[in-house]
Amino acid sequence: MSNQTSYDVVVVGAGNAALCAAISACEEGAKVLVLEKGPEHKRGGNSFFTDGAIRVAYHNLKDIRKVVPDLTDEDAAAVVMPDYHEDDYYEDIMRVTKGESQPELAKQLVNRSFETLVWMKGHGVKFELNYENQSYEKDGKRQFWGGLPVKTENKGIGLMEQLFTRAQELGIDIWYEAAAVELMKKEENICGVAVEQDGKRMTVETTGVILACGSLEANKTFRSEQLGDEWEAAIVRGTEYNTGDGISMATAIGAEKFGEYSGCHSIGTDYNAPKVGDFNKPGDIYKKHSYPLSIMLNKDGKRFVDEGADFRNYTYAKYGREILKQPDHVAYQIYDSQVRPLLRKEYDLEEATYYKGESLLELVNQLPVDKQQFLKTIEEYNDAVQGGEYNPTEKDGKKTTGLTPEKTNWALKIENGPFYAYPVTCGITFSFGGLHVNSSGEVLKKDNKPLSGLFAAGEMVGGIFYHNYPGGSGLMSGAVYGKLAGSAAARYVLGNKKDTKITN
Ligand SMILES: Cc1cc2nc3c(=O)[nH]c(=O)nc-3n(C[C@H](O)[C@H](O)[C@H](O)COP(=O)(O)OP(=O)(O)OC[C@H]3O[C@@H](n4cnc5c(N)ncnc54)[C@H](O)[C@@H]3O)c2cc1C
Structure with a gap:
C-alpha cells in the first residue's frame, strides 16, 4: 500500500x-x-x-x-x-x-x-x-x-x-x-x-x-427488507462483500435510489452449494441449468412452473425466485436415462448433489418429500405428454395438455430408468x-x-x-x-x- x-x-x-x-x-x-x-x-x-x-x-x-x-x-x-x-x-x-x-x-x-x-x-x-x-x-x-x-x-x-x-x-x-x-x-x-x-x-x-x-445481495438484512423475508434463506452465489455499502453511502449524501429494489437475479442452484461464493471454487459450478429438459417438483410433490417455457437463457434468472417460494426453499429436477446424457457439464461435476434410482419408487424413497404425491405428479405428467418430435436445440412445441402448469416445450415422458433427482435451492446473483x-x-x-x-x-x-x-x-x-x-x-x-x- x-x-x-x-x-x-x-x-x-x-x-x-x-x-x-x-x-x-x-x-x-x-x-x-x-x-x-x-x-x-x-x-x-x-x-x-x-x-x-x-x-x-x-x-x-x-x-x-x-x-x-x-x-x-x-x-x-x-x-x-x-x-x-x-x-x-x-x-x-x-x-x-x-x-x-x-x-x-x-x-x-x-x-x-x-x-x-x-x-x-x-x-x-x-x-x-x-x-x-x-x-x-x-x-x-x-x-x-x-x-x-x-x-x-x-x-x-x-x-x-x-x-x-x-x-x-x-x-x-x-x-x-x-x-x-x-x-x-x-x-x-x-x-x-x-x-x-x-x-x-x-x-x-x-x-x-x-x-x-x-x-446489496450479500446483505441479509437489506435482502429481506427490500426483497422480502424469504430472501434471508437464499444462497449468495458470488462475493460476500456486496452488502449495499455503495447505495448507503451515496443516498446518505443525497443520491437517488433507482431501479427495481424488489427484484433480483436468482437461479436454481445446487442445494448443497456454499452459503456464499467460495473463492477457491469459482466458475459458476453449482448452477443446474438443464431444467428445461426436466420437470421440477417441490417437497409436496407438486410442479410449480412451466420448465419448458423458453430456452434457459430467458427463464433461469427468474426461476430462482419461484424455487425460493416452495416449502423449505427446495425443488427436485427429475430426469430419466434418455435425457441424462443431454445434461450440461455441471451435472457431471463431483460437486453436484443427486439421487439415483433404478425405478421411480426407488428414487422417490430416498427423497424427503410427499412420496405418494410425487409419484402421482410424475404419472399425471407422463399421461399429459403429447406427440411431436423432441428437439432440445429448438423450441420444439412438444408439450403437455391438461396440467397446471403445462410444460410447453421439451415434454418427454419420464419412463426409462435409471432415474435422477437433483435438489436445487435459490441462489441470488445480484439485486x-x-x-x-x-x-x-x-x-x-x-x-x-x-x-x-x-x-x-x-x-x-x-x-x-x-x-x-x-x-x-x-x-x-x-x-x-x-x-x-x-x-x-x-x-x-x-x-x-x-x-x-x-x-x-
Ligand atoms: C456465479 C455467478 C455467475 C455469473 N455469470 C455471469 C456471466 O457469465 N455473465 C454475466 O454477464 N454476468 C454473470 N454474473 C453476473 C455478474 O457477476 C455481475 O453482473 C457483474 O460481475 C457485476 O460486476 P460489478 O463490477 O458491478 O460487481 P462485482 O464484480 O461484484 O464487484 C464489486 C466489488 O466491490 C467490492 N466492495 C463492496 N463493497 C465495498 C466497499 N464498501 N469498499 C470497497 N470495496 C467494496 C466487492 O468486494 C467486489 O470486489 C454472474 C454472477 C455470479 C455470482
Whole structure:
C-alpha cells in the first residue's frame, strides 16, 4: 500500500466494472486508487465467479473475429452464427424486463457494447467462442444461438486476472481490506472518501469517486427488507462483500435510489452449494441449468412452473425466485436415462448433489418429500405428454395438455430408468436496485441533477434490469458503464484541476 492519500479518482470495488473504470480513468491521465473491501485472495467480486459470458451486439462473424482473433478460417467455416444487432439486443432487454428498462440506459449499454469489447481486448482481455453453452451440432457445423457467442478466456477468473494485470501495468494503486465507509462532500462537491482498513479510519482526498461496489445481495438484512423475508434463506452465489455499502453511502449524501429494489437475479442452484461464493471454487459450478429438459417438483410433490417455457437463457434468472417460494426453499429436477446424457457439464461435476434410482419408487424413497404425491405428479405428467418430435436445440412445441402448469416445450415422458433427482435451492446473483445515473455514469440526485464528482458503474447502476435480464448483460453493463464512468470522472476531475490552475 502506498502512503499517498490524495488521488484524482478513487474507484470503490475491484470487480469488472471497477477495473474497467480505473483503466479508463487512467487512460485519460488521472492518478487512480482502487479500494477493495475483501483481501487480495478474495478480490474480483462477482465478476470473478462468472462464466465470462458477455453479451455484445455484432453484425457478422467478421466483427466477432475482431475480438476473437485466434479463430482460424477453418474454425470460422465450421460455425453458423446468426447476427445479433443492436436492435436485437435492445429488444431482448425490453422483452425480459417487460418494457421497464430505462431506454436511455439500455441503449447506451447496447450501442457501446461492441466498441467496449474491442477496448477491453486492447487492454489484454482475451475472448473466445462460447461453444460449450451457446452452440449445438447441426449438419456438421456448430450452430450458435441466443445472441451470446462470446466469453472471456478462463471464465471470470481469466477476465479478472487480465484486468488486474493491466491495472498493475498502468500503475493503478489497489488497497485491499480497505472498505469505503463514507463519502465526504464540501459544499455540493465530492472531496474525499473515508476508508476503514485494519480497524482504522482514514480519509483519502479526491474530487472524483466511482462507486462500483456491487448491489446489496450479500446483505441479509437489506435482502429481506427490500426483497422480502424469504430472501434471508437464499444462497449468495458470488462475493460476500456486496452488502449495499455503495447505495448507503451515496443516498446518505443525497443520491437517488433507482431501479427495481424488489427484484433480483436468482437461479436454481445446487442445494448443497456454499452459503456464499467460495473463492477457491469459482466458475459458476453449482448452477443446474438443464431444467428445461426436466420437470421440477417441490417437497409436496407438486410442479410449480412451466420448465419448458423458453430456452434457459430467458427463464433461469427468474426461476430462482419461484424455487425460493416452495416449502423449505427446495425443488427436485427429475430426469430419466434418455435425457441424462443431454445434461450440461455441471451435472457431471463431483460437486453436484443427486439421487439415483433404478425405478421411480426407488428414487422417490430416498427423497424427503410427499412420496405418494410425487409419484402421482410424475404419472399425471407422463399421461399429459403429447406427440411431436423432441428437439432440445429448438423450441420444439412438444408439450403437455391438461396440467397446471403445462410444460410447453421439451415434454418427454419420464419412463426409462435409471432415474435422477437433483435438489436445487435459490441462489441470488445480484439485486437490481441501484443508483440513478445518467448515460455517462454520473450519479443523479432526486432533482435529476448530477451529484458533482460522484459516478457509478456495474451492479450499482439501477434502472437497466427489471424482473429478469438477458444472460451475459451483467458483465457488459459493468464494462460499458465502467469505461464511461472512468473517462467522465477523469475529465471532470482534471477539468476542474485545470480550471483551478487557471483561476489561481
Ligand atoms: C456465479 C455467478 C455467475 C455469473 N455469470 C455471469 C456471466 O457469465 N455473465 C454475466 O454477464 N454476468 C454473470 N454474473 C453476473 C455478474 O457477476 C455481475 O453482473 C457483474 O460481475 C457485476 O460486476 P460489478 O463490477 O458491478 O460487481 P462485482 O464484480 O461484484 O464487484 C464489486 C466489488 O466491490 C467490492 N466492495 C463492496 N463493497 C465495498 C466497499 N464498501 N469498499 C470497497 N470495496 C467494496 C466487492 O468486494 C467486489 O470486489 C454472474 C454472477 C455470479 C455470482
